[in-house]
Amino acid sequence: MRLSEARVVLTGASGGIGLAICEGLCASGAQVLAVSRHRQALEPLLARFAHNLCWVDADLTFASDRKKVLAMAQAMGGINLLINAAGVNHFAMLEQLDDSEIHALLAVNIGAPICLTKTLLPLLRKAKSAMVVNVGSTYGSIGYPGYASYSASKFALRGFSEALRRELADTSVTVLYVAPRATRTAMNSTAAQALNDALKSSVDDPQTVASAVLNAIAGDRRDLYLGWPERFFVRLNSLLPHLVDRGLRKQLPLIRRLSQKPDKEHFKP
Secondary structure, three states: OOHHHOEEEEEOOOOHHHHHHHHHHHHOOOEEEEEEOOOHHHHHHHHHOOOOEEEEEOOOOOHHHHHHHHHHHHHOOOOOEEEEOOEEEOOOOHHHOOHHHHHHHHHHHHHHHHHHHHHHHHHHHHOOOEEEEEEOOHHHOOOOOOOHHHHHHHHHHHHHHHHHHHHOOOOOEEEEEEEOOOEOOOOOOHHHHHHHHHHOOOOEOHHHHHHHHHHHHHOOOOEEEOOOOHHHHHHHHHHOHHHHHHHHHHHHHHHHHHOOOOOOOEEEO
């Protein structure tokens, strides 16, 4: 897909990876409808790219707000690219989370992208060629302690992407699944950052992830896994999960200690 010809609905546009993707799309000449619950972080881009960027305030867990996004997508003449980048995360052991926190995480991370994709699919199918991009996580392939509910949502998003790709195989719409590793965004709590530091995990800048995502869109990729050795461990986990079990069990004392104070919700707006 030529980014200069893209007409995009981008969720999670005001934070972290989404904001970096938004800037890259606009700089490439794409027409972008930025979807988020907060506008402030987008203000510089809205001023800089006034001719090809607009914003809509939407909570995508509500059908009424998804219909608002649809109406604006129709008003811009249709779309050929949907990027589901909004998400929420917790670093906490499962028993530390309230039921309401779990339900909210699942609603944002998997319910909203499925329902928004369904809502916008008729518009996407009208395009000569179109793409759905779902931003998942390495934890969508490796279930990680301290992230049980988050991993469950990203495993689900990966499965949705695979099934949808096959469901649309005889149409003009393709599906790209993106799996970033740890990324330096506000979604990471102090405890999560402490865990990354203690494990000496590599952490990418949002701009690095965004650049890789845009290259994958331009190259019509079907999946993108970022980082080494993360890609290796994804493969290892699929072939020899018991080896990964052993390695992660050694990390459990550290994970339990750092998760003693469960995080509040951390959103990619």
